[in-house]
Amino acid sequence: MQTGSPWRDLPPVFGPWQTVWKRHRRYVADGTWDRMPTALLALADSTGNLDGRFHDRAGASAPCRRPAPGTTNWPSPTAPESFWP
Template identity: 45%
Template sequence: MSSGRCGRWRDHRQVINGVSHRVRTGVRRRELPERFGPWKTVYKRHLQWSADGTWERLLQEVQAVADAEGAIDWDASGASTSEGRTRKAADSMYDATASAPDGPRTAQGD
């Protein structure tokens, strides 16, 4: 069965690193550093692998290996999530302003 493409595939590791870089940094696809290869290749492969389930299979495989090595704590608390940290920081900030000596700060004219 033909994939409908000509030539050789760019190294998958380079493309995976490019996708990972985009996800971590939020950089626009056209601003991807050249070390990850052509931005269009990274974009198209990411799109294709998302649609055909490749990313999900890779995640399951990596998790299975890590689990077999005992490297995953499946009982870890969700309290360390980004949302939890954000909420805790917001709560502590509110507590600090509410207990300030002159009360909570308001905009001028209030």
């Protein structure tokens, strides 16, 4: 996982960044992150919080295209939902 944010910039509520980094590395190595979506879906299903409207968007992405030079033609955040995939 990479977001471009340094570990040192984590809010203090998470504790020392070194501890968070070590925990993240351990979760990657032991497969915790890979098992998490399945476990969360099972929990939601067992507690009746999964109603069939769930759509798996994991790994889905849309390219971010820059507007042509000299323009500010970015999509409006209030654009109709049909605009976004």
